[in-house]
Amino acid sequence: MSKTEIPESFPSDPDEVFNLAVDGMGGDGAPEVVVAGLALAAERHRNIKVLLIGDEARLLPLLAKYPKAASICTVWHTDVSISMDMKPTSALRMRQSSMRLAMDAVASGRAQGVVSAGNSGAMLALAKIVVKTLPGISRPAMAAISPTIKGDVVMLDLGANVVCDWRNLVEFAVMGEAFAKSVLGLPAPTIGLLNIGAEELKGDEKLRVAAETLRESPLAAQFHGFVEGHDITAGTTDVVVTDGFTGNVALKTGEGVLKMATTLLRRVFQRGIISRLGYLLVRPGLERMKEWLDPRRYNGAVFVGLNGVVVKSHGGTDAEGFAAAVDVAMDMVTHGFNESIRERLSHMGALLMRPQVEEECEPALPVS
Structure with missing residues (x-):
């Protein structure tokens, strides 16, 4: 995997690798649906480690409400997010967005996969530019x-x-x-x-x-x-x-x-x-x-052929659907x-x- 410089604000031990980087602000019901979905995922994947990226002011109260999600998450703060109707070209310029930082984490080797319920066009564009395709x-x-x-x-x-x-x-x-x-x-x-x-x-x-x-x-x-x-x-x-x-x-x-x-x-x-x-x-x-x-049950479309696992959850899903997308990502990472x-x-x-x-x-x- 090609390495990308990770910002100094990365909130973890420099040697720690996360299973997934999760865009906490992507999707119609974010961030509550995302955190509630991660609480379900914590029950299914006992040893999962998640880098949850988004606005601390909104994420931390939710993690207090869902302690199981809190037990598997490390929060990386950013108050910048990509709206569902933003053009991909505009999204590419937002280097501190929650979706972009999730892609950066994978490109740098700090996470093995990305899950987001955000803008699908922006997600594909960022995945191709930041994570890049596999050789061949x-x-x-x-x-x-x-x-x-x-x-x-x-x-x-x-x-x-x-x-x-x-x-x-x-x-x-x-x-x-x-x-x-x-x-x-x-x-x-x-x-x-x-x-x-x-x-x-x-x-x-x-x-x-x-x-x-x-x-x-x-x-x-x-x-x-x-x-x-x-x-x-x-x-x-x-x-x-x-x-x-x-x-x-x-x-x-x-x-x-x-x-x-x-x-x-x-x-x-x-x-x-x-x-x-x-x-x-x-x-x-x-x-x-x-x-x-x-x-x-079938939530979680995957962009395959990239230098990392990239899973797109449906933007309008609920907690159970988001957890299913996490399941898909974890299956791909694990196997x-x-x-x-x-x-x-x-x-x-x-x-x-x-x-x-x-x-x-x-x-x-x-x-x-």
């Missing part, structure tokens, strides 16, 4: 977990890159496999390339070259081939790889379908006395389904996520040196 990775991607019939699936890219070439897709496959190992605990995750059909001749040239490269790579045994949109929720593969434009559309479409299904179910069970009686009979099953599909990517890339060798067939990946700011 051309661009970071946004990855997240979604529910399926069989369990969970890792999807990437979800909005960081609008248009990608074949090499970007292969790198996403490498990063997605490492993510599924670290967070889902799968020893050999299966990988699919999202396409308009499962047949080998479907799709454009970049998809076919990416598929050919993966079939010749150390991931060949885990590469399923092309998958279609319905395969995402069917759980056909553990990892689904696509460009950021398609991935973001697929993600938002899935969220919309889930909201529609929930609304229609509510209408059905409110139509009359018989429907209401029927609801009482199926209520235990519906409660279990609600728990399974609870979006807080050596980046080391797994480095090892896999070293085995890809000349396969990633083929001539390009498409233009380079066009970056985009992720849509929250």
Whole structure:
């Protein structure tokens, strides 16, 4: 990891390394949601050490209210924060913001990962400039977990890159496999390339070259081939790889379908006395389904391909959702996520040196 100068105001022993640097001021409910989420995280991760960055005047009273959070946190004071609607270019100039200092902590080696519920565009820009990408990775991607019939699936890219070439897709496959190992605990995750059909001749040239490269790579045994949109929720593969434009559309479409299904179910069970009686009979099953599909369980999108763990919590989440984002970050830190990517890339060798067939990946700011 490249080292960055850390400000003299760093509030800790110079040899102490934190598991996570947490942006205490990022998100709609910050800082209370952040501190309450850390209190939950303290129960799940006994030895976690957190560098909590933000305004002491607001953080210290909350830490007194949540002693479990206080037991794992060291506060680094700054009264500068990045608003949710600030442009990334403006955020880059705010060198003393809570989000920037969290990134600095990782870049300097004082923390292993960052968690923030703040401005997603600013977070991606800061991560790329401050934390920087791993050697061998051309661009970071946004990855997240979604529910399926069989369990969970890792999807990437979800909005960081609008248009990608074949090499970007292969790198996403490498990063997605490492993510599924670290967070889902799968020893050999299966990988699919999202396409308009499962047949080998479907799709454009970049998809076919990416598929050919993966079939010749150390991931060949885990590469399923092309998958279609319905395969995402069917759980056909553990990892689904696509460009950021398609991935973001697929993600938002899935969220919309889930909201529609929930609304229609509510209408059905409110139509009359018989429907209401029927609801009482199926209520235990519906409660279990609600728990399974609870979006807080899947909170924590990850910018993968960086020189450190960077996790983006949804800005409007509650304490349980923020704790879930901390869980994701801790899984990645504990299981050596980046080391797994480095090892896999070293085995890809000349396969990633083929001539390009498409233009380079066009970056985009992720849509929250």
